[in-house]
Amino acid sequence: MASAEQHHTLNRPTFDTAVSILIVVAPYYQDIAEQMVAGAKAEIEATGGRWELVEVPGALEVPTAIAIAHRQAQFDGYVALGCVIRGETTHYDTVCNDSSRALQLLGLQGACIGNGILTVENRTQAEVRAQANGQNKGGGAAAAALHLIALTRKWEKPQGKVGFLPSEENTGA
Numbered sequence: 684m685a686s687a688e689q690h691h692t693l694n695r696p697t698f699d700t701a702v703s704i705l706i707v708v709a710p711y712y713q714d715i716a717e718q719m720v721a722g723a724k725a726e727i728e729a730t731g732g733r734w735e736l737v738e739v740p741g742a743l744e745v746p747t748a749i750a751i752a753h754r755q756a757q758f759d760g761y762v763a764l765g766c767v768i769r770g771e772t773t774h775y776d777t778v779c780n781d782s783s784r785a786l787q788l789l790g791l792q793g794a795c796i797g798n799g800i801l802t803v804e805n806r807t808q809a810e811v812r813a814q815a816n817g818q819n820k821g822g823g824a825a826a827a828a829l830h831l832i833a834l835t836r837k838w839e840k841p842q843g844k845v846g847f848l849p850s851e852e853n854t855g856a
Contacts, residue, residue: 695730695826696833702732704828705758707748709741709765712806718813719764719799719821726825727762734762742767742778742800746785753794759835760795760828764821766809767802775802795831799824 704727710716720736727734735758739748742765749761763786769775779802790796799820803809812820 693826693830695726696829698730698732698833698836702727702730702759702829702832703757704732704734704760704762704825704832705749705752705756706734706736706762706764706825707739707745707752708736709739709745709800711741712766712768712809715766715801715809715813716764718815719766719801719824722813722815722819722821722823723762723764723797723799723825725815726822726829730829732829741765742782745800746782746789749786749794749796750789753789753792760797760832762797762821762825762828763800764824765800766813767800768806768809769804790831793835795828795835797824797827797829797831 706720706723706727708716708720724734737748739745745763745765749763752758752761763782765782767775767778767782779800782800783798783802786796786798786800801809801812801820803812812818815821
């Protein structure tokens, strides 16, 4: 059982300036979503960061909301939260694969995303993973986003001057 395993966790990153993170949640299973959001908020706040929360109808809409925000807003990173529980049809496979693939593609384009969309066989598995005081997968997704933001800031290229500089003979120097 996964709960008995020991996993290594990276130390929480620190920041000179506060991070701003968008949490995008699909609250289809509201009680599970609330636990995951609580874990994500706590992890972000522990670094002195700020968060904003938006809800979308389902897991397939989470990447789209992040893509819109990444193009049009000023967030340092994103936390994707939701839960997909296997049902009787292949729709489960489509939702799991497509939401994960879309988040991965956004990440490869430079978005710092922590993927906390649970993909489970049953409700009990979801409840165990969602508990903010348990496996805390919401907090884990926030931690992943924070680590990617820290790497982005570490490797950020300095902003150079844009445009033309006058030659020394035109400035009287």
